[in-house]
Amino acid sequence: xxxxxxxxxxxxxxxxxxxxxxxxxxxxVQLGGIFGLIEAMQAVNTDGVxxxxxxxxxxxxxxxxxxxxxxxxLLFQSIAPQVEADLYLVPKVIE
Amino acid sequence: xLNFTVKQLAAELAAKRLSSVEVTQYFLKRINVxxxxxxxxxxxxEERSLAAARxxxxxxxxxxxxxxxGIPLAHKDIFCAKGWLTTCGSKILSNFVAPYDAHVIExxxxxxxxxxxxxxxxxxAMGSSxxxxxxxxxxxPWDVAAVPGGSSGGSAAAVAAxxxxxxxxxxxxxxxxxxxxxxxxxxxxxxxxxxxxYGMIAFASSLDxxxxxxxxxxxxxxxxxxxxxxxxxxxxxxxxxxEDYTRDLLKPLKGLxxxxxxEFFAEGVAxxxxxxxEQAIAELKRLGCVTVDVALPNMKLSVPVYYVxxxxxxxxxxxxxxxxRYGYRAPEYSDLIDMYRKTRAQGFGxxxxxxxxxxxxxxxxxxxxxxxxxxxxxxxxxAQDFVxxxxxxxxxxxxxxxxxxxxxxxxxxxxxxxxxxxxxTIAVNLAGLPGMSIPxxxxxxxxxxxxxxxxxxxxxxxxxxxxxxxxQATDWxxxxxxGIN
Numbered sequence: 067x068x069x070x071x072x073x074x075x076x077x078x079x080x081x082x083x084x085x086x087x088x089x090x091x092x093x094x095v096q097l098g099g100i101f102g103l104i105e106a107m108q109a110v111n112t113d114g115v116x117x118x119x120x121x122x123x124x125x126x127x128x129x130x131x132x133x134x135x136x137x138x139x140l141l142f143q144s145i146a147p148q149v150e151a152d153l154y155l156v157p158k159v160i161e
Numbered sequence: 162x163l164n165f166t167v168k169q170l171a172a173e174l175a176a177k178r179l180s181s182v183e184v185t186q187y188f189l190k191r192i193n194v195x196x197x198x199x200x201x202x203x204x205x206x207e208e209r210s211l212a213a214a215r216x217x218x219x220x221x222x223x224x225x226x227x228x229x230x231g232i233p234l235a236h237k238d239i240f241c242a243k244g245w246l247t248t249c250g251s252k253i254l255s256n257f258v259a260p261y262d263a264h265v266i267e268x269x270x271x272x273x274x275x276x277x278x279x280x281x282x283x284x285x286a287m288g289s290s291x292x293x294x295x296x297x298x299x300x301x302p303w304d305v306a307a308v309p310g311g312s313s314g315g316s317a318a319a320v321a322a323x324x325x326x327x328x329x330x331x332x333x334x335x336x337x338x339x340x341x342x343x344x345x346x347x348x349x350x351x352x353x354x355x356x357x358x359y360g361m362i363a364f365a366s367s368l369d370x371x372x373x374x375x376x377x378x379x380x381x382x383x384x385x386x387x388x389x390x391x392x393x394x395x396x397x398x399x400x401x402x403x404e405d406y407t408r409d410l411l412k413p414l415k416g417l418x419x420x421x422x423x424e425f426f427a428e429g430v431a432x433x434x435x436x437x438x439e440q441a442i443a444e445l446k447r448l449g450c451v452t453v454d455v456a457l458p459n460m461k462l463s464v465p466v467y468y469v470x471x472x473x474x475x476x477x478x479x480x481x482x483x484x485x486r487y488g489y490r491a492p493e494y495s496d497l498i499d500m501y502r503k504t505r506a507q508g509f510g511x512x513x514x515x516x517x518x519x520x521x522x523x524x525x526x527x528x529x530x531x532x533x534x535x536x537x538x539x540x541x542x543x544a545q546d547f548v549x550x551x552x553x554x555x556x557x558x559x560x561x562x563x564x565x566x567x568x569x570x571x572x573x574x575x576x577x578x579x580x581x582x583x584x585x586t587i588a589v590n591l592a593g594l595p596g597m598s599i600p601x602x603x604x605x606x607x608x609x610x611x612x613x614x615x616x617x618x619x620x621x622x623x624x625x626x627x628x629x630x631x632x633q634a635t636d637w638x639x640x641x642x643x644g645i646n
Contacts, residue, residue: 077525081518082505116541121354122618124354145256145258159497
């Protein structure tokens, strides 16, 4: 897979990371190298192989639908960048 | 006290020949003098540590002594510790004071251990050299021009330089074992699911595991006893009967089958590493082990597979760092999206950004099957190789790292070169198996060489047995870097 500068800009936007034009060039070169490494995967036949996401054959644990956590918003919001009236403040989203 | 193991310190404390305050003061002083030169610590809080030490001394006075009561431990700055700055080596968390304790921190707290400080690391655990930290690189106590390995380099350096008797780290692709090898200490990554990841800042959730670093295999077992066990707050934590990881340390090794994969001894391993590892294997044979040739034919794919899966999981895990609820927020922005973009551009280092971008790409529309799913299938083949190998042997042995410690700056310019230094450790994470590294001698420039042991699922006690018996017959693990006295 050959990466282009447009690809870099597209994924930077998806990842919500600002990338300046000159940075994008450098990133393109470095990512190209890494994707060269990754291409080795395509050489091996994996037909009929199940994807493996976990080492053990386990099921996700379920629990009772009961409240177990308490309200600690004062503690958690004490380290927030901007808080007012128990709400986290961010730039306006709705016009 | 300099070279006392955790076990020896615990005996001194139980006999009241030493107090926790004395022990903690001793190590805090060493941290103050040597810690800066090595840049091994990000946060130290002497008052807090001594208050905990006083608490431990009270427990000891009233008869409540356990194997870790009063022992100062250094913790990788990836574990949330309530009231402590917890940065993960990143600018984006450089102002984050954790409001809660990680499970691992809680467990050590219950055991009466003392927090000696938070150690430096590669940013978000992404690295093999501890050079990508926002707080600057960590230096190898054996040679300050060299890296200590990564990403748990601060913890490895702290144990090697005797700044703490033991430490914690995390291992996603080798980040406990490789720095243990490069810094001449012992480190262990448990079977996936054995140690809870609650409160441990996530890098790649299906690969991350916390584990101990110490001077001896016995100490690793003592720390693992405190760390392991079910935690309902981690959805991947396994419910199993509790184990005493020290139970098999004294078993004779006669007849134990050591698997030697051809792939671990092929081209790419430096000659000085091969020599030390071969000598270690010869020693294991003298102790009664039998060697068996095994094959891990898909192991060569582990680096490409890892560099698809780990960045993919990281891109998801690091999406929470957006400047909204905690951590760094960009000082100027035009709207919400711009706030996210600038916060993350300014807050993350270059390696972290690279990995997020790779991860975002391989998960994106049109590429998910060719990359992410393909990698998961190869992961199964890699894991199956180990299952086959363990039908023929009890423990697999080989080098932890293809070389001894490289110089600071030597590999930092080429990500792929850095990634290849994980070639022997990564497959173990992909398969979810336990692995450890112990000192096995020295290579060129007197830099340490590590011997890697890989166990079958839940085979920690057997691996620790091999390591402990090796350490009764050799003394590499008790050597100290020159000039740290």
